Amino acid sequence: MAAVPNTSSSIPPAAAPMASVVTALPSVVTVVDDDDDVYDAIAEGCMLNAYKxxxxxxxxxxxxxxxxxxxxRGHKISxxxxxxxxxxxxxxVxxxxxxxxxNIDQGIEALIAAIDAGTAVQV
Structure with a gap:
């Protein structure tokens, strides 16, 4: 029996990014990734989160x-x-x-509210 190729993705499995995703809060995703660009964005002792x-x-x-x-609103939002x-x-700035x-959850909520309002800006 021949193997059926996976057509759901145009990225070959070997080239797919190695990422772990953990849900921190509803609609907030914590990204832990080996990609250099994302790794450089992670501050020491912190987790990098993505929302919208x-x-x-x-x-x-x-x-x-x-x-x-x-x-x-600052040189870095976090x-x-x-x-x-x-x-x-x-x-x-x-x-x-x-x-x-x-607490940390209140900080995340403030960031989410600012992103939703369109006032979160990194300058």
Whole structure:
């Protein structure tokens, strides 16, 4: 019996990207990928998330001693742990948008709301 070729994809299996996808929240996808472009976007100690084709980092865990911030308009949009990680992303940005949150989920929700509203901008 002859093997039937897979016609559902035009990408040969050997060339397909090696990616793992984990659902973090409904409609938010966490991307862990070996592709160089995506790997470069992942900050140390963070997971790269994608929502409506907008990528943002989220800390893997939070340290109770450091406050959490979200940035929806800055040099980089993400959820950050501690002001030291936020300052360089917002200083010098015209009309920067950021705020503090109590937990990582609130930061993700703020990012999703900004993406839905069209106000999430990386400048």
């Amino acid at each position: 084709c907008v990528y943002f980092n989220v800390p893997l865990s939070s340290d109770a001693a450091q406050p959490l911030y979200y940035v929806t 959820v950050f742990l501690g002001w030291g990680n936020v300052g360089l992303k917002v200083l010098g 015209s009309r920067t948008i950021f705020g503090s949150v109590e």
